[in-house]
Amino acid sequence: MNDIIEQVGLPAVLEMLGEEGAEMTHASLKWARQLRGENPTPKTEEECREALVEEVADVQLMIDLLTMSGIIGDAEIRTRMGKKMLRWLDRLEAHHEEQ
Numbered sequence: 001m002n003d004i005i006e007q008v009g010l011p012a013v014l015e016m017l018g019e020e021g022a023e024m025t026h027a028s029l030k031w032a033r034q035l036r037g038e039n040p041t042p043k044t045e046e047e048c049r050e051a052l053v054e055e056v057a058d059v060q061l062m063i064d065l066l067t068m069s070g071i072i073g074d075a076e077i078r079t080r081m082g083k084k085m086l087r088w089l090d091r092l093e094a095h096h097e098e099q
């Protein structure tokens with residue numbers, strides 16, 4: 001994995017993460033549009049799911065490249081994920097209590 005970053009450089013990997021992130025965003029929005037059915041798309045649900053898997057794989061590959069190379073820490077990501085999940089659950093609980 002370090003080989004790739006050494007060959008193409010960190011800026012190129014960061015650009016790819018951004019590009020793939022944008023493609024993942026597009027795939028996610030397309031599937032949501034397909035599920036809502038308010039604005040029809042010719043894509044089937046399975047095609048939308050497959051497209052999202054493809055783009056998540058691209059993003060995950062870039063993230064793995066950065067973590068396995070020690071550029072960003074997996075532990076620090078996991079710590080932040082835990083805090084964000086708890087915050088989200090707290091907001092949902094507060095919302096339900098308001099109802």
Ligand SMILES: [Mg+2]
Pocket residue numbers: 020023054055058
């Ligand atoms: Mg892609």
